[in-house]
Amino acid sequence: MAPTKELSSKDQAAIKNISKLFDDKKYKKGLKACDAFLKTHPDNVDASCFKSLIIYNMDQKEEAHEIANKAIKSNMTSSIAWHTLGFLHRQDKNYLEAGKAFKMASKNNKESSQILRDLSSIQLYARDLTGLKESYAALLKLQPSIKSHWIGLIITYHLMGQQKAAFSILEKFFDILDDKEKTGLRYSELLLYKCMLLDEMQEYDQALNILVKEEKIILDKLWAKQKQAEILMKKNENQKAETILRNLIKLNPDNLNVHKKLWESKNIKSENLENLDQEKINLLKDLYKDLEQQYPKSVLIQKIPLMFLQDKQEFREHLVKYSGKFLTKNIPSLFNSLKCLYNNKDKVEVITQVFLDHLQSLKDNQTLSGSSEKESPSTILWCYYYLGQHYDKLNDFKESLDYIEQGIKHTPTCLDFYVIKAKLYKHQGDVQRAFEEYDTARKLDLADRYLNTKCAKYALRNNDPDTAEAIFSLIKDESQTLMFNMSEFQVIWYENELGAAYLRSGDYAKALKLFNLVEKHFGEFLEDQMDFHNHIQKKLTLRSYIEFLRWEDVVYQNKPYFDTAKFAARTFLNIQKKPEFVLPLKKVPAIAKPPAPPKSTEPKKDPSTGLTIPEDDDPNGEKYLAKHMNDLWTPALVFVDNLIKFAPNDIEGHSLSCQINLQQKKYLVILKTLLKIKSINENSPLYHKNLMELLIQVSKDTEVSAIVKAAIEKQLSLASDTNSLLAFNQSFADKHKDSAQHRFVAGEILYKLSPESKDKALELIMNVNGETNWEQCVNNLESLSTILPDSVKQYKEKLHSIFPLANAFAEEQQN
Amino acid sequence: MIKNIELGDLTDKNIGQLALLNNTTLPVNYEEKFYQKLLTNGFITKLAFFNDVMVGAVSCRIDPPKEEYVEDLCNKEKYEKISLHVQIGSDAIEFYKKFNFKEEGLIKNYYRNIEPTDCYLMSKPVQISA
Numbered sequence: 034m035a036p037t038k039e040l041s042s043k044d045q046a047a048i049k050n051i052s053k054l055f056d057d058k059k060y061k062k063g064l065k066a067c068d069a070f071l072k073t074h075p076d077n078v079d080a081s082c083f084k085s086l087i088i089y090n091m092d093q094k095e096e097a098h099e100i101a102n103k104a105i106k107s108n109m110t111s112s113i114a115w116h117t118l119g120f121l122h123r124q125d126k127n128y129l130e131a132g133k134a135f136k137m138a139s140k141n142n143k144e145s146s147q148i149l150r151d152l153s154s155i156q157l158y159a160r161d162l163t164g165l166k167e168s169y170a171a172l173l174k175l176q177p178s179i180k181s182h183w184i185g186l187i188i189t190y191h192l193m194g195q196q197k198a199a200f201s202i203l204e205k206f207f208d209i210l211d212d213k214e215k216t217g218l219r220y221s222e223l224l225l226y227k228c229m230l231l232d233e234m235q236e237y238d239q240a241l242n243i244l245v246k247e248e249k250i251i252l253d254k255l256w257a258k259q260k261q262a263e264i265l266m267k268k269n270e271n272q273k274a275e276t277i278l279r280n281l282i283k284l285n286p287d288n289l290n291v292h293k294k295l296w297e298s299k300n301i302k303s304e305n306l307e308n309l310d311q312e313k314i315n316l317l318k319d320l321y322k323d324l325e326q327q328y329p330k331s332v333l334i335q336k337i338p339l340m341f342l343q344d345k346q347e348f349r350e351h352l353v354k355y356s357g358k359f360l361t362k363n364i365p366s367l368f369n370s371l372k373c374l375y376n377n378k379d380k381v382e383v384i385t386q387v388f389l390d391h392l393q394s395l396k397d398n399q400t401l402s403g404s405s406e407k408e409s410p411s412t413i414l415w416c417y418y419y420l421g422q423h424y425d426k427l428n429d430f431k432e433s434l435d436y437i438e439q440g441i442k443h444t445p446t447c448l449d450f451y452v453i454k455a456k457l458y459k460h461q462g463d464v465q466r467a468f469e470e471y472d473t474a475r476k477l478d479l480a481d482r483y484l485n486t487k488c489a490k491y492a493l494r495n496n497d498p499d500t501a502e503a504i505f506s507l508i509k510d511e512s513q514t515l516m517f518n519m520s521e522f523q524v525i526w527y528e529n530e531l532g533a534a535y536l537r538s539g540d541y542a543k544a545l546k547l548f549n550l551v552e553k554h555f556g557e558f559l560e561d562q563m564d565f566h567n568h569i570q571k572k573l574t575l576r577s578y579i580e581f582l583r584w585e586d587v588v589y590q591n592k593p594y595f596d597t598a599k600f601a602a603r604t605f606l607n608i609q610k611k612p613e614f615v616l617p618l619k620k621v622p623a624i625a626k627p628p629a630p631p632k633s634t635e636p637k638k639d640p641s642t643g644l645t646i647p648e649d650d651d652p653n654g655e656k657y658l659a660k661h662m663n664d665l666w667t668p669a670l671v672f673v674d675n676l677i678k679f680a681p682n683d684i685e686g687h688s689l690s691c692q693i694n695l696q697q698k699k700y701l702v703i704l705k706t707l708l709k710i711k712s713i714n715e716n717s718p719l720y721h722k723n724l725m726e727l728l729i730q731v732s733k734d735t736e737v738s739a740i741v742k743a744a745i746e747k748q749l750s751l752a753s754d755t756n757s758l759l760a761f762n763q764s765f766a767d768k769h770k771d772s773a774q775h776r777f778v779a780g781e782i783l784y785k786l787s788p789e790s791k792d793k794a795l796e797l798i799m800n801v802n803g804e805t806n807w808e809q810c811v812n813n814l815e816s817l818s819t820i821l822p823d824s825v826k827q828y829k830e831k832l833h834s835i836f837p838l839a840n841a842f843a844e845e846q847q848n
Numbered sequence: 849m850i851k852n853i854e855l856g857d858l859t860d861k862n863i864g865q866l867a868l869l870n871n872t873t874l875p876v877n878y879e880e881k882f883y884q885k886l887l888t889n890g891f892i893t894k895l896a897f898f899n900d901v902m903v904g905a906v907s908c909r910i911d912p913p914k915e916e917y918v919e920d921l922c923n924k925e926k927y928e929k930i931s932l933h934v935q936i937g938s939d940a941i942e943f944y945k946k947f948n949f950k951e952e953g954l955i956k957n958y959y960r961n962i963e964p965t966d967c968y969l970m971s972k973p974v975q976i977s978a
Binding site (some may be wrong): 323361362407408409410411444445446447448476477478479480669674 | 849850851859860861862864865869872898899900901902903905
């Protein structure tokens, strides 16, 4: 920051000295110098700004803001003061305000590239692409020789979907490169980026031209060849594409993506692979026979025919061969490899037969079915292992446990069997036993990180956070607390599982604490994109940069986040509804918790900024909850809105949205959401539940406007008077009389509509026959405890008789 | 047939496998203390892995040499012997005999918790190259 002009040379030197002290992080001396200077020049903006920055770095954040704001008030056109304020906001991660301040700073000093650079990183983060374009255009005008500005402008146009504009700037950028720069990795990256743009502009010939002409210079050959094949297919030159793809298979026969493209070159879509007509099957049969001869060691090439073959006999022959190779080599992952075939009933039938044949043959002659070669004594072990997983997948607990037990009897030291055994019990809801079995496996190899982490997860499912922490502490940084570790290393799975355990146990403050941590991590992922721009200009990896930025656009489209959002929404709802039914945490942990780490006297510092990381003043989330008790739905909707935006076909997400909006009486929002659910699956019990709950509340709400009410009734083609609703509910129950979940919803709604029909409602609820699962029923139990708390015991007993192993329905929670 | 046989070392991380193997194959149940002792100096344990699964183990203790041994050590040829205890009536007696172990004597009431309680002391001289 240049000192203001009117100052004497002596004063200018003093400001320079302060600037140097600040750069050298000598804050105490700097502050003294500032104060001394301000005594004689109380209105000097430069000194005020330095003082603000210095005391911010001395952890006096509020005062820092005060000083910066005062500096602005005394001089509204001072770009330095605005820049300082923007800097403070950025450090506070208040990016919206930072952007505004930087913009003001830039407006008052159009010549400063530093301000524009700070502004542009915020604009990229906020995807203010129009603003970003202006910033880079201004930067380029100021400093036409700086490459990162060129790249910034190109990327901005690309993100705006204006590939043509991006391309023409890229062409000019090529012109300013000297010959020395037209070699090596950076140049190769630029060429490939150009192809990416041309491909998106549908200028296929130009793109191909580069790929062919510059083949020698291009270093990422794999990408280039794949792109070439893709473009050829877009031009309907499939035969040429096939030649290239077969060469790619030569490089790596086990790359599924290349195989998918190869199918595509034969006009076969990968999602149709399992339902092809005979002509296509024959075509693939010949192709893969050929490939198998060329690459006999490729596992994938042997597996693919299992996916497209439909003739039972052919499938069987192929499976005998394929499974035989895995079994003979004692490779445990066979089931994972075949798991994708289980949605085909015919294939499952053959799989069952093939493995039972293998087992019989191993028992009789120590050979595999259809072979005369003697197998090693451990082969039968992996056959048991497969069958155990096979029957678990078919939900046959008894059969699967039987095979696992035979395996354990055969070789008790083979820990993989205890892992599967744990899984079997988990699927039955016996989370206690599941943990115990997993712990047995873990104790057989304490050095195995996977077993340790997974076992911690089993402990959390068993509502035993202390045990999980004891196990997790084996692999975490010992000097820090669990919370600090999780948050620092962004251990989302642990946060989710621990939060879910607190949610089940009714400790909603702690649960939200964890779900908010996950939300914070996703914020951090978004912040990551501000750090890359300077790096990219050095490496010129624009392809990956664009892909990364596009990934950031959908960063919430992520299964763990969906889980978090659903858990969080349910937590907020439970705070309101207070279900009586909860699953308490284990009072006595299975493994003793390790002693807390000694409290270090040194405060923790952030290594990147050197600022002190404040101690967590709300470790149990109680302050957060107290603060939001009067407005639960604003934070809840942050989760739910992300959920329905990025998982638009997830009915559960929409249902949670309905329930939260029902709390706020936002009937029209619910109506819109209901219509969305209807378009996904109008037979879903969640559709009926939310539909009826909306109409029940609308009919009771005396303040609802007649227009809104009429609109809802019209859109849903249903009147909201009790008799109509009762009739509709009855017809729903009749229509789905074989489904336990539909009956449950119908029963709950019936009671809500007409408490005097309690007996009839309970009749529907207590009939748990038909397809359902224990986890769903735990949710039902929770829901029932908010509506008909007196019937919880009876329903629980009923569920216990249907799911005898599930701990959640057992008489007494074991501790 | 694929046979991959390897020997491995005992560590504090895999000692659970040895305990499980012993508990399922031997009539004696050793205490936790016993296994911790195996990790200390003076004991040698090797684990046998068949196709990556642990199927066997051998542990031995190095006894301090006796006086006549010291004399032997001064000669060029060094002798030591391997000794072991075998429960009477066990199939293992024949197994060890195949490897030139000889019965040295019968020890009455060697085992406390299993029947029969007597055992043979068997031993075999081993020549260790100078």
